[in-house]
Amino acid sequence: xxxxxxxxxxxxxxxxxxxxxxxxxxxxxxxxxxxxxxxxxxxxxxxxxxxxxxxxxxxxxxxxxxxxxxxxxxxxxxxxxxxxxxxxxxxxxxxxxxxxxxxxxxxxxxxxxxxxxxxxxxxxxxxxxxxxxxxxxxxxxxxxxxxxxxxxxxxxxxxxxxxxxxxxxxxxxxxxxxxxxxxxxxxxxxxxxxxxxxxxxxxxxxxxxxxxxxxxxxxxxxxxxxxxxxxxxxxxxxxxxxxxxxxxxxxxxxxxxxxxxxxxxxxxxxxxxxxxxxxxxxxxxxxxxxxxxxxxxxxxxxxxxxxxxxxxx
Amino acid sequence: xxxxxxxxxxxxxxxxxxxxxxxxxxxxxxxxxxxxxxxxxxxxxxxxxxxxxxxxxxxxxxxxxxxxxxxxxxxxxxxxxxxxxxxxxxxxxxxxxxxxxxxxxxxxxxxxxxxxxxxxxxxxxxxxxxxxxxxxxxxxxxxxxxxxxxxxxxxxxxxxxxxxxxxxxxxxxxxxxxxxxxxxxxxxxxxxxxxxxxxxxxxxxxxxxxxxxxxxxxxxxxxxxxxxxxxxxxxxxxxxxxxxxxxxxxxxxxxxxxxxxxxxxxxxxxxxxxxxxxxxxxxxxxxxxxxxxxxxxxxxxxxxxxxxxxxxx
Numbered sequence: 001x002x003x004x005x006x007x008x009x010x011x012x013x014x015x016x017x018x019x020x021x022x023x024x025x026x027x028x029x030x031x032x033x034x035x036x037x038x039x040x041x042x043x044x045x046x047x048x049x050x051x052x053x054x055x056x057x058x059x060x061x062x063x064x065x066x067x068x069x070x071x072x073x074x075x076x077x078x079x080x081x082x083x084x085x086x087x088x089x090x091x092x093x094x095x096x097x098x099x100x101x102x103x104x105x106x107x108x109x110x111x112x113x114x115x116x117x118x119x120x121x122x123x124x125x126x127x128x129x130x131x132x133x134x135x136x137x138x139x140x141x142x143x144x145x146x147x148x149x150x151x152x153x154x155x156x157x158x159x160x161x162x163x164x165x166x167x168x169x170x171x172x173x174x175x176x177x178x179x180x181x182x183x184x185x186x187x188x189x190x191x192x193x194x195x196x197x198x199x200x201x202x203x204x205x206x207x208x209x210x211x212x213x214x215x216x217x218x219x220x221x222x223x224x225x226x227x228x229x230x231x232x233x234x235x236x237x238x239x240x241x242x243x244x245x246x247x248x249x250x251x252x253x254x255x256x257x258x259x260x261x262x263x264x265x266x267x268x269x270x271x272x273x274x275x276x277x278x279x280x281x282x283x284x285x286x287x288x289x290x291x292x293x294x295x296x297x298x299x300x301x302x303x304x305x306x307x308x309x310x311x312x313x
Numbered sequence: 314x315x316x317x318x319x320x321x322x323x324x325x326x327x328x329x330x331x332x333x334x335x336x337x338x339x340x341x342x343x344x345x346x347x348x349x350x351x352x353x354x355x356x357x358x359x360x361x362x363x364x365x366x367x368x369x370x371x372x373x374x375x376x377x378x379x380x381x382x383x384x385x386x387x388x389x390x391x392x393x394x395x396x397x398x399x400x401x402x403x404x405x406x407x408x409x410x411x412x413x414x415x416x417x418x419x420x421x422x423x424x425x426x427x428x429x430x431x432x433x434x435x436x437x438x439x440x441x442x443x444x445x446x447x448x449x450x451x452x453x454x455x456x457x458x459x460x461x462x463x464x465x466x467x468x469x470x471x472x473x474x475x476x477x478x479x480x481x482x483x484x485x486x487x488x489x490x491x492x493x494x495x496x497x498x499x500x501x502x503x504x505x506x507x508x509x510x511x512x513x514x515x516x517x518x519x520x521x522x523x524x525x526x527x528x529x530x531x532x533x534x535x536x537x538x539x540x541x542x543x544x545x546x547x548x549x550x551x552x553x554x555x556x557x558x559x560x561x562x563x564x565x566x567x568x569x570x571x572x573x574x575x576x577x578x579x580x581x582x583x584x585x586x587x588x589x590x591x592x593x594x595x596x597x598x599x600x601x602x603x604x605x606x607x608x609x610x611x612x613x614x615x616x617x618x619x620x621x622x623x624x625x626x
Contacts, residue, residue: 037504124546168506181550191350192550193481193506204542204565210573211565213546229517233437233526235548237494237505252517252524260523 005161007306008154014267014304017297018158021265025241026165032263034241036166041242042232042253043155045173045180045197048246048269049188050151051140053278055094057147058179061134062111063093065118080107081114090141100224101248101283112219119200120217123208124178127215131182145309151187152301153310155244159188162242170240172196172232174224174249187310196235198223224249229256240264246271248286254296266296273302276309318474320619321467327580327617330610331471334578338554339478345576347554349479354555355545355566356468358486358493358510361559361582362501363464364453366591368407370460371492374447375424376406378431393420394427403454413537414561414596425532432513433530436521437491440528444495458622464500465614466623468557472501475555483553485509485545487537487562500623509548511536537562542569553577559584561599567609579609586615 009015024032025039046052066085069076076082084092096107119127135147143150159169171190173180177197184190201218204211223231229252232240243250243257246269258264268291271280281288291298301308322328337345338352359365379398382389389395397405409420432440448460456463472482484503486493490510497503514531517524536544542565545553556563556570559582571577581604584593594601604611614621 037498177547178550185350193548195550199547202543202546204539204569206565206568208573210571211542211569212572213543226517229524230515230526233515234490234512235506237491237508252519255519256517256524258523259525260521 005164006154006157008157010304010306012304014297014299017265018161018267021242021263022162022165025263034263038238038241038262039162039165039167040236040238040240041159041162041167041169042172042196042236042240042244042257043159043169044245044247044250044253045171045175047271048152048173048244048250049155049171050147051143051277052097053094053271053280054090054142056097056175057135057140057150058175059093059097060138060141061131061179062115062118063088064134065130066114069118081111085114098282108222116200116217116219119215122215124202124213124215127178128182131179135183143309148183148187149309151310152305153307154305156188156310158244159190163189167242168194168236170194170196170232170236172223172228172243172253174198174222174228176200177223196223196231226252228253232256243267244269245287247284249283251287251290254287254290266291266294267299268296269299269301272300273305273308277301318477319467319470321470323617323619325617327610327612330578331474331580334555334576335475335478338576347576351551351554351575352475352478352480353549353551353553354472354475354480354482355485355509355549355553355557355570356472356482357558357560357563357566358484358488360584361465361486361557361563362468362484363460364456364590365410366407366584366593367403367455369410369488370448370453370463371488372406372410373451373454374444374492375428375431376401377447378443379427382431394424398427411595421535429513429530429532432528435528437515437526437528440491441495444492448496456622461496461500462622464623465618466620467618469501469623471557472503480555481507481549483507483509483545483549485536485541485556485566487511487535487541489513490536509536509544539565541566545569556580557582558600560597562596564600564603567600567603579604579607580612581609582612583614585613586618586621589621590614 024030025034043049046056063085066082070082070086096111100108140150175197177195177199180197181192181195184195199220201216201220202213203216205214239259240257241262241264243254244267245254254266257266268287271278337343338347359369376398379395383395383399409424413421453463488510490508490512493510494505494508497508512533514529514533515526516529518527552572553570554575554577556567557580558567567579570579581600584591
């Protein structure tokens with residue numbers, strides 16, 4: 001059992017829950033034994049694999065596009081979400097996510113309207129190049145580090161630990177699939193075909209040489225809450241036995257893991273490290289309550305992790 | 314170059330096109346060299362990996378469900394598609410597909426209405442068990458062999474040949490994703506997460522113990538024609554450089570392979586072996602025309618293949 005693959009984890013309940021679970025499902029003859037083809041693990045991204053405060057990284061990218069549009073078209077400047085983008089109103093934008101976790105999607109719709117307008121008609125190739133430039137040349141607004149350095153080192157170790165034990169690992173996030181894909185291989189060792197996320201409707205056109213995929217001004221799937229298990233099934237075709245998340249939007253995914261008869265480990269990250277990252281439970285209240293009731297494994301970033309970020313931040 | 318992995322292929326233009334292409338994209342320093350992460354290959358299923366005549370295998374499964382429904386509910390017996398199902402009217406059903414390839418989807422809609430009604434409310438687990446029973450215990454109506462023996466041996470060799478050269482292989486079919494997944498590992502060595510296909514809308518419910526995915530009476534994606542490149546991108550996040558199909562519905566997928574700047578092999582199966590399989594070009598006319606115009610590789614099942622089926626049929 002190469003438990004020392006989890007070098008950034010302090011010895012404690014969370015680490016023990018992970019290593020015990022993996023030992024049980026991989027030991028032939030154990031009651032909980034699962035053959036390799038059934039070892040599927042899914043991970044949320046924002047707040048689970050990388051930092052999501054003061055706002056999700058993707059919002060920064062969107063902001064940049066919206067602010068640029070408002071520069072070009074003054075009629076947009078007094079309307080949301082362009083106004084917030086241009087005024088760098090991080091409070092308004094951060095609250096969109098918190099309100100969503102509390103069940104109020106009115107501002108999500110306002111924001112989404114702007115986003116759809118910003119990208120409509122763009123090819124996937126142009127979008128990818130823009131996301132790549134933002135993610136590789138931009139900097140986190142408060143951590144003052146490249147975005148690619150904002151991933152959690154202990155979670156990357158966990159991904160490798162699971163893979164070393166025959167697990168297939170997937171990202172299942174509310175973030176935009178095509179945005180994440182630009183850095184998931186480099187940051188987490190997860191290739192684009194194992195990235196599940198929200199998506200905008202696309203269409204194929206062969207009017208562009210070689211054929212191209214183009215964004216429509218229409219959302220396809222917002223991959224959060226009950227959409228997560230559906231999306232996981234659609235993409236993987238198997239029920240995970242390991243799931244990690246950090247918010248109310250992850251509850252259905254965590255419940256779906258294991259199902260009625262299989263062993264499962266459900267892991268919930270608690271953001272309680274004000275010094276090294278951020279301390280908040282807004283948007284995670286119900287999931288933390290369920291963790292207590294149902295015996296999910298809560299990971300305290302403060303107590304369970306020796307280091308937080310992959311590179312020194 | 315282990316070209317002898319293609320033992321069921323006769324030496325000829327088609328085999329040479331495949332081995333030459335693979336040699337070019339895998340030879341470091343070659344102009345056409347592609348790193349392993351860009352070696353993505355996509356395969357249609359019906360008529361490309363297994364037989365689709367006298368009607369697609371999945372239609373047999375659907376027929377069985379519709380006939381059972383008509384037995385239980387006499388009011389369905391004079392209505393399509395239940396009437397055709399109960400009367401074993403293979404002509405009506407086979408023509409649905411041919412008419413679709415010709416651009417007429419009116420009967421597809423009639424059939425789909427029945428299908429959606431047949432499966433609405435069913436859990437994924439129940440559906441999978443029913444499809445499994447049909448595929449493993451049923452028999453092809455004219456070949457008199459188990460369905461799992463109706464895959465093309467030369468194509469299975471081609472999948473392994475590509476994988477041995479660093480390709481990631483995927484199925485991208487108009488057939489139902491969840492139906493195919495039941496046998497793709499066993500028949501083609503392709504696990505469920507690499508199966509892309511048509512899908513019915515699903516919803517998650519935690520009212521069933523352990524949480525369950527349930528079919529809605531609503532189609533999601535009919536994965537054919539211009540939907541194929543979109544679906545391929547959505548699932549893989551990379552543009553294939555190898556694509557194999559056999560009908561007009563595969564044209565956009567074949568055009569999408571390679572794109573404006575990359576090398577690509579587009580392979581089109583010609584069903585011209587009346588003795589060992591079936592001879593038909595209905596539904597493939599435009600694709601064969603494009604193959605001539607654009608230099609796609611046409612595989613004659615009669616001349617290019619030593620054997621057709623995986624097991625003796």
